[in-house]
């Protein structure tokens with residue numbers, strides 16, 4: 001290791017005194033002006049990870065749906081997946097090391113992970129549209145260069161595009177061409193092939209309004225538009241020409257406030273969707289004739305996709321197992337519909353994409369979605385090989401056609417991570433193929449009224465949970481209190497957990513009416529406040 005280079009650059013990316021940060025659910029995230037040293041050090045770490053895995057590693061500079069002033073960074077592992085947990089610990093350790101210890105921490109990581117320092121390193125870098133992102137990605141590059149790594153800066157890309165690019169690089173192009181253009185070509189070809197028949201049958205143009213959260217999604221959709229069939233007419237709002245990133249718009253805003261984003265004009269029953277700031281989440285919605293807002297969240301997207309896939313599998317006649325993975329935030333109606341009506345096995349994991357992704361890998365076809373709209377479909381190697389073979393060789397015309405459609409889904413979906421663009425195209429394809437309106441889709445089942453709240457406590461780690469975060473084991477008495485409150489309402493459920501991305505405890509409640517869901521959520525919040533060291537104002541009913 002070139003100690004001089006590391007030290008020289010380190011001094012240019014000094015760590016503010018006393019700042020401690022954690023590589024959380026989605027990498028490091030905080031105010032952009034506190035992150036320069038973290039970026040530099042993640043450049044260093046990416047080089048070590050690349051040497052260790054003998055693969056290209058990705059570094060994405062983004063804070064997703066957080067406010068524009070924030071920023072963040074996460075590393076992407078060789079097949080486009082999230083960084084391995086043991087390296088998350090290294091990341092935290094390195095980010096928090098005092099200046100004079102940086103070299104020792106690097107040496108320790110090399111030792112523990114048996115990093116061959118002679119190995120070449122290749123890092124690819126991407127960033128979102130935040131004003132701070134360009135400079136911060138330059139700091140990542142400084143880190144990469146200090147350790148003698150090579151890099152390619154893809155500049156402005158969506159988070160899922162960078163995941164795709166990493167996977168392409170490490171599979172010698174098997175997953176696709178390692179360019180942003182290659183991404184557009186792969187997805188658009190799959191979309192065109194999947195929908196060809198329906199669109200050429202004279203289906204009139206299908207308009208979709210997209211709120212791009214004033215982020216990277218707008219830029220990339222504009223680039224992609226001319227690859228897509230004209231019949232799919234995309235109308236972009238919050239395209240970044242004015243307005244602040246994620247401010248009163250975007251998928252996270254729409255999901256958590258359950259209302260229209262600012263900056264979009266909708267007529268009754270028009271199909272709309274929102275991306276988040278780095279375009280890895282999507283939710284759909286519409287306003288009905290009476291002006292009521294209807295949210296179609298990740299659970300309904302998962303239901304639409306899995307029922308479509310299940311039908312195709314039936315036609316193909318192969319014994320491939322499909323499973324759906326959710327978190328505790330999935331609406332109870334969705335779980336019930338999937339299990340009881342669709343007869344699909346449903347699994348619940350802890351919050352955080354990596355947990356869902358991991359579980360979904362256990363199936364031939366694993367569909368996973370967080371209720372907030374982050375999700376994708378994973379096909380096992382066996383399933384993919386089988387499907388591609390049937391699409392080519394199956395003699396029975398109907399079966400072959402179904403296999404070809406499944407093959408197109410494999411190519412359309414971004415299997416590395418949830419991807420707003422790819423998910424949107426798959427949803428649009430399914431809707432047009434099934435001839436479903438947004439209202440019909442919404443009507444598959446009725447969401448149980450629900451409410452999510454946040455409670456401020458002195459130390460959110462006093463709450464410990466089990467059973468995929470659905471029950472609290474600490475502090476003593478909290479779960480009993482929740483159980484008693486839940487008993488007061490019909491069709492009710494509630495749970496609490498410390499957030500992995502914000503300094504709050506999250507409370508979720510469902511019940512038979514919105515009023516009851518609101519009451520239950522407030523009462524549970526109060527129990528958290530009283531039993532888990534609440535600070536500031538006591539929770540009260542505000543709805």
Ligand SMILES: CC(=O)N[C@H]1[C@@H](OP(=O)(O)O)O[C@H](CO)[C@@H](O)[C@@H]1O
Pocket residue numbers: 025026064329351352353370372374498499500501502506
């Ligand atoms: C309730 C909720 O939506 N939680 C989000 C949020 O995690 P928390 O640990 O709840 O802060 O951010 C994560 C990263 O984006 C995302 O994976 C997760 O679904």
Ligand SMILES: [Mg+2]
Pocket residue numbers: 064065276277278279280281
């Ligand atoms: Mg995001």
